[in-house]
Amino acid sequence: MRRTALLAATVALVAGTLAWPAQAAPAAFVHPGVTVSSAQLDFARERVNAGAQPWKGAFEQMLASKYAALNRTPAPRATVECGSYSTPDNGCTEERQDALAAYTDALAWYITRDERYAKKAIELMDAWSAVIKDHTNSNAPLQTGWAGASWPKAAEIIKYTYPGGWANSGRFATMLRTVYLPEVINGSNSNGNWELTMTEAAVGISVFLEDKASYDTAMARFRTRTAAYVYLASDGDLPRTVPGQNLNTRDRIVAYWQGQGTFVTGLTQETCRDLTHTGYGISSISHVAETSRIQGADLYGTDVGERLRQALGFQARYQLGTAVPSWLCGGSLNLGLGPVTEVGHNALHNRLGIAMTNTEALTRQNRPAGTNSLFVAWETLTHGDNPA
Secondary structure, three states, rough: OOHHHHHHHHHHHOOOOOOOOOOOOOOOOOOOOOOHHHHHHHHHHHHHHHHOHHHHHHHHHHHHHHHOOOOOOOOOOOOEEEOOHHHEEHHHHHHHHHHHHHHHHHHHHHHOOOOOHHHHHHHHHHHHOOOOOOEEEHHHHHHHHHHHHHHHHHHHHHHHHHOOOOOOHHHHHHHHHHHHHHHHHOOOOOOOHOOOOOOOHHHHHHHHHHHHHHHHHHHHHHHHHHHHHEHHHHHOOOEEEOOOOOOOHHHHHHHOOOOOOOOOOOOEOOOOHHHHHHHHHOOOOOOOOHHHHHHHOOHHHHHHHHHHHHHHHHHHHHHHHOOOOOOOOHHOOOOOOOOHHHHHHHHHHOOOOOOHHHHHHHHOOOOOOOOOOOOOOOHHHOOOOOOO
């Protein structure tokens, strides 16, 4: 069986695409287990309570944000309509921000043990689970991924650490299963950050639902998409592609890679678009790898970890100010990588001892890492130099 799966992957490699065999779900899911574990939460709490930096500053930054406001009023909609670049924006911003607020409140609850934050997180999750039915328009898949990446992180912490109970947790699970999971589980053929974020949502939702079949499906898609998003020299003359995208000529691949025809290790499919969207993709790779590690399958020692390391280092170099060579994106990059380096830096540099000079410099320069107001939030607090 193992040899058959490896042979299938080899055939796919020869064909220029990469389709990974399924990543087996754990025999029993670990909770809380989406991006952040109980041990990581305990470490962050201990450091904050000890007044240690950078965690204390990161926590104060989080509490001072609008996402931690206890007077926040949820704004759910039955149908969230999101067009390209959120135009129209009918509930898109409200949904993303309420999901981030629920996660923020869950973190605040865990660290302070102030049950007002737990109750606010529950209020936000309950408001949406009582109302939402659908996402529509062209950005529906991405919007579902963004919000769907935050909801299960909040839900995991509340369900498994708050002793006050959550009466409507079953209804929230139904919302994830019927409104979010069908939209994200099959991915998309759009730019890589779309499918990586959608896959992140699918993985997190699968953990909360304890849905092994969906977890396996999402993880297999994640391996395929990650290999097609970050180039390594070992991939050959051209980057890997995703089956079904019909990227079957060099010209089509170059066009898909934003016109970049010179491929070097660490380049991503969206580097020449801008580093902001590239950061979305890198962040989702790190989040899924972290969830997989918590669930018992450490992907950091596979090509996933190597692609993450190289992508972080390559992008960080230019974000820090290195001159852009003429062969790269016509000699000009649109910067703005975002607060996306903490998880990968902690896993690869701190845990595995891999030198990451540029990534470490950028990570420390950007502390405390805040939120991108989409699906990334407070990662200096949760993952900064966290040994757990």
